[in-house]
Amino acid sequence: FKLSRSSSTEQDQLKGHKKAGFTPAPHLPERKSGLLVEFEPCSPGIRCVPPIQCPAHVNLNTEEKPKPCELPGSGHGLCCTTGQNHTAMKPENHHHLHHHGVKEVSLAELLKEAKNQLDGMHHSAMLTKANRIEPGNPEFAHHSLFQGSVKDRMKINARMERAMQEVIASRMFREREDISVRDFQLNNFDGELVGATLQQDCQYQDAPCPGRARRYRLPDGTCNNPLPGRTSWGSAMTPHERLLPPAYVDGVWQPRMVSVTGQPLLSTRDISRFVFPDVDRPHATYNLMVMQFGQFLAHDVTQTASITNRDGSPISCCAGDGTRPLPPAQSSFACLPIPISPDDEFYSQFNQRCMNFVRSAIAPNCRLGAARQIDRVTHYLDGSPIYGSDEQTEANLRAFEGGRLRVFNDFGRDLLPLSNDRQLCGQILPGSPCFQAGDTRVNQIISITAVHIVFMREHNRVATILAQLNPHWSDDLLFVEAKRIVVAELQHISYKEYLPLIIGSQTMTKFDLNVRPNGYSNDYNLDVNAAVTSEFITAAFRFGHSTVDGVFRTFNEVIDIPDVFFNPARLLQRSFFDDILITMTTQAMQEVDSSVTNGLSQFLFRGTNPFGLDLVAINLQRARDHGLRTYNEYLELTGSRKIVNFADLGPEIASRLQRAYASPDDIELWVGGLLEAAQTNALLGPTFADIIGDQFSRFRRGDRYFYEHGPNTNPGAFTPNQLAQVKRTSLARLLCDNSDGILLRAHQPNALLLPTAAGNEPLSCTGDAIPRMDLSAWREN
Numbered sequence: 001f002k003l004s005r006s007s008s009t010e011q012d013q014l015k016g017h018k019k020a021g022f023t024p025a026p027h028l029p030e031r032k033s034g035l036l037v038e039f040e041p042c043s044p045g046i047r048c049v050p051p052i053q054c055p056a057h058v059n060l061n062t063e064e065k066p067k068p069c070e071l072p073g074s075g076h077g078l079c080c081t082t083g084q085n086h087t088a089m090k091p092e093n094h095h096h097l098h099h100h101g102v103k104e105v106s107l108a109e110l111l112k113e114a115k116n117q118l119d120g121m122h123h124s125a126m127l128t129k130a131n132r133i134e135p136g137n138p139e140f141a142h143h144s145l146f147q148g149s150v151k152d153r154m155k156i157n158a159r160m161e162r163a164m165q166e167v168i169a170s171r172m173f174r175e176r177e178d179i180s181v182r183d184f185q186l187n188n189f190d191g192e193l194v195g196a197t198l199q200q201d202c203q204y205q206d207a208p209c210p211g212r213a214r215r216y217r218l219p220d221g222t223c224n225n226p227l228p229g230r231t232s233w234g235s236a237m238t239p240h241e242r243l244l245p246p247a248y249v250d251g252v253w254q255p256r257m258v259s260v261t262g263q264p265l266l267s268t269r270d271i272s273r274f275v276f277p278d279v280d281r282p283h284a285t286y287n288l289m290v291m292q293f294g295q296f297l298a299h300d301v302t303q304t305a306s307i308t309n310r311d312g313s314p315i316s317c318c319a320g321d322g323t324r325p326l327p328p329a330q331s332s333f334a335c336l337p338i339p340i341s342p343d344d345e346f347y348s349q350f351n352q353r354c355m356n357f358v359r360s361a362i363a364p365n366c367r368l369g370a371a372r373q374i375d376r377v378t379h380y381l382d383g384s385p386i387y388g389s390d391e392q393t394e395a396n397l398r399a400f401e402g403g404r405l406r407v408f409n410d411f412g413r414d415l416l417p418l419s420n421d422r423q424l425c426g427q428i429l430p431g432s433p434c435f436q437a438g439d440t441r442v443n444q445i446i447s448i449t450a451v452h453i454v455f456m457r458e459h460n461r462v463a464t465i466l467a468q469l470n471p472h473w474s475d476d477l478l479f480v481e482a483k484r485i486v487v488a489e490l491q492h493i494s495y496k497e498y499l500p501l502i503i504g505s506q507t508m509t510k511f512d513l514n515v516r517p518n519g520y521s522n523d524y525n526l527d528v529n530a531a532v533t534s535e536f537i538t539a540a541f542r543f544g545h546s547t548v549d550g551v552f553r554t555f556n557e558v559i560d561i562p563d564v565f566f567n568p569a570r571l572l573q574r575s576f577f578d579d580i581l582i583t584m585t586t587q588a589m590q591e592v593d594s595s596v597t598n599g600l601s602q603f604l605f606r607g608t609n610p611f612g613l614d615l616v617a618i619n620l621q622r623a624r625d626h627g628l629r630t631y632n633e634y635l636e637l638t639g640s641r642k643i644v645n646f647a648d649l650g651p652e653i654a655s656r657l658q659r660a661y662a663s664p665d666d667i668e669l670w671v672g673g674l675l676e677a678a679q680t681n682a683l684l685g686p687t688f689a690d691i692i693g694d695q696f697s698r699f700r701r702g703d704r705y706f707y708e709h710g711p712n713t714n715p716g717a718f719t720p721n722q723l724a725q726v727k728r729t730s731l732a733r734l735l736c737d738n739s740d741g742i743l744l745r746a747h748q749p750n751a752l753l754l755p756t757a758a759g760n761e762p763l764s765c766t767g768d769a770i771p772r773m774d775l776s777a778w779r780e781n
């Protein structure tokens with residue numbers, strides 16, 4: 001099967017839909033004839049923030065709404081008193097349950113009853129072999145993406161058990177106490193599990209922080225925030241935060257399945273094929289490295305765990321031949337399979353009527369209420385794909401010599417160590433090699449494997465120079481110091497080079513995200529939790545799926561991407577590593593728009609099968625699984641005017657949206673966000689830019705070790721000279737220093753733009769034309 005590309009007429013037809021503009025919500029003063037309405041400054045001690053950082057404003061009555069205020073360069077903000085918590089409520093609004101409160105005895109009983117129900121649910125699904133998935137199936141590869149070590153899996157399973165008990169208990173409790181769904185979603189009731197017999201199982205109790213955390217990040221991200229009760233913030237295996245309360249129809253975990261009109265929502269597979277056909281629209285200046293670096297960043301901050309059978313094996317929700325969903329009696333409680341219509345022009349060829357989908361694992365909250373999903377990796381932007389998100393993984397990657405990471409030396413070239421764990425390779429292509437790194441998705445597509453190699457080599461390059469500068473340093477000291485530098489480089493490239501291209505200078509200013517030209521930034525904030533939001537990981541940062549091209553046009557061949565999912569074998573060819581790096585930086589990425597390559601929407605993880613999964617359908621199903629609200633609700637949150645007609649997202653796209661949704665109020669966040677007109681000098685429209693801007697603000701203000709933070713807050717701060725050196729680095733420099741030097745000896749200075757972009761002609765890798773860090777700033781005298 002070829003990845004089809006549509007004709008230019010269809011392209012022309014689809015062009016020009018990016019016209020929608022956004023004006024402030026009606027309750028806010030509007031700009032008049034170019035003059036800004038003057039806002040009064042906020043009261044002393046109250047900050048003016050972008051509306052998305054004051055999410056409780058959505059739930060307040062008109063007279064309680066915070067006052068609008070002026071934000072530098074970007075319109076209005078809000079004088080926010082409720083902080084970043086959407087559930088923040090005035091005390092008198094709190095619905096106290098006096099006599100019906102959560103009493104110790106009744107609570108223990110409730111949880112016990114929940115446990116019995118849960119055992120029954122597992123038991124019935126385990127009665128049959130029908131819900132097993134065999135290796136070689138695309139879904140097996142999909143599942144393997146979520147998995148970590150056996151120990152990890154056991155830990156997640158244990159948390160999952162506990163969380164499911166909470167879900168069942170919450171449902172019983174809400175009904176028994178007759179609490180409204182809305183109050184439940186807002187946690188507007190007394191649901192603490194204090195005193196319950198199972199309280200000791202609550203997983204987020206603080207372990208004492210080891211001395212190492214006084215200077216260096218810990219692999220699992222704990223002890224970043226030093227305050228008691230907060231040391232687990234942003235660490236691996238903790239839940240996502242939310243910008244808005246979840247849209248669960250039972251207030252607990254039941255996904256939204258019905259339109260505002262009352263009719264059932266369309267299958268997400270139908271929405272995929274109606275709204276996101278494969279159209280080739282290369283970006284004018286951005287290259288595929290923007291796509292690939294974006295996925296690498298995504299993997300740094302999020303990996304959602306999926307629910308498994310109790311023994312850790314993957315769950316199937318469809319009959320083995322894909323012709324129907326499993327009957328409820330055989331189906332796991334975790335199942336949310338995606339129906340495929342009989343008139344589906346693609347899957348009908350293979351008689352497929354059911355696409356597997358297993359819900360994400362959830363975390364215990366230690367209170368009754370709505371479910372939250374678990375992030376397996378550290379939420380911080382801390383190089384976890386390079387080093388892992390737990391101590392064991394990090395130790396396993398280290399060489400314990402010279403501070404270096406382990407490598408597989410292939411005829412003089414350092415590649416990542418090989419692994420025998422077939423899980424890591426998705427088991428879809430027997431015989432292909434499979435690499436190991438800090439992230440289990442390292443083999444997912446060959447281009448991300450290459451980025452992993454670049455960072456692994458950079459670590460070893462830095463460690464080797466540090467060892468020359470400081471011969472007396474131990475392996476351990478060399479390792480942690482090299483790691484600190486490499487993480488700083490990663491953060492610098494993310495904020496200096498990557499982020500401005502995505503969200504644009506306006507949003508960079510609005511969230512105060514710009515790297516300071518020199519010196520420290522003093523914006524660490526103990527009250528900011530760096531945890532990723534559900535909206536960021538489930539919708540906004542998945543914008544990248546639209547930027548993927550179906551092919552790599554390398555020097556020697558045109559590679560269809562499904563051929564390099566979980567198949568990094570080509571990296572063993574002598575010049576391929578340089579070749580794929582050059583391909584990524586010289587081939588255009590795809591525009592962010594209403595198109596996704598068939599490589600993702602029909603052939604995902606195909607392996608040797610004739611068809612694969614549909615990532616677009618999976619993204620949308622995941623959003624329902626995670627309780628995301630609709631696009632219009634996030635327009636309200638960000639202070640934009642809601643859309644009332646499909647044509648508000650562009651006249652060309654209207655008819656396709658109309659086919660997919662009964663009402664504009666049903667449009668999903670990922671869909672609306674992708675279709676928005678891009679802001680000036682940005683890739684994305686205002687809604688995704690705001691969600692991403694808010695998240696990267698958390699990654700910096702909520703990370704005590706952020707590379708730009710000074711010694712008054714950051715225990716691992718660089719000296720002023722060291723920081724100045726880090727700020728000289730760039731992605732181009734990293735590619736130059738860590739290529740094989742076979743094909744790649746010169747590079748364009750901006751590695752995220754095509755070499756044809758203005759002022760971006762390639763420069764020699766040798767010499768200082770592309771600036772480099774001077775590591776002698778780390779010499780200890």
Ligand code: HEM
Pocket residue numbers: 142145291292293294295298302303304305444445536537538541542543544545547548600615618619622
């Ligand atoms: C190279 C091609 C890519 C492939 C094959 C791919 C595939 C996938 C798959 C299979 C998932 C899990 C979906 C689910 O079950 O919910 C996923 C999740 C995700 N993807 Fe991609 N992706 C690609 C590129 C990107 C890019 C370029 C970005 C961002 C710029 C991105 C951002 C994300 C994010 C944020 C998630 C959620 C991760 C989580 O929390 O588990 N992806 N992707």
Ligand SMILES: [Ca+2]
Pocket residue numbers: 300301377378379380381382383384385
């Ligand atoms: Ca991380």
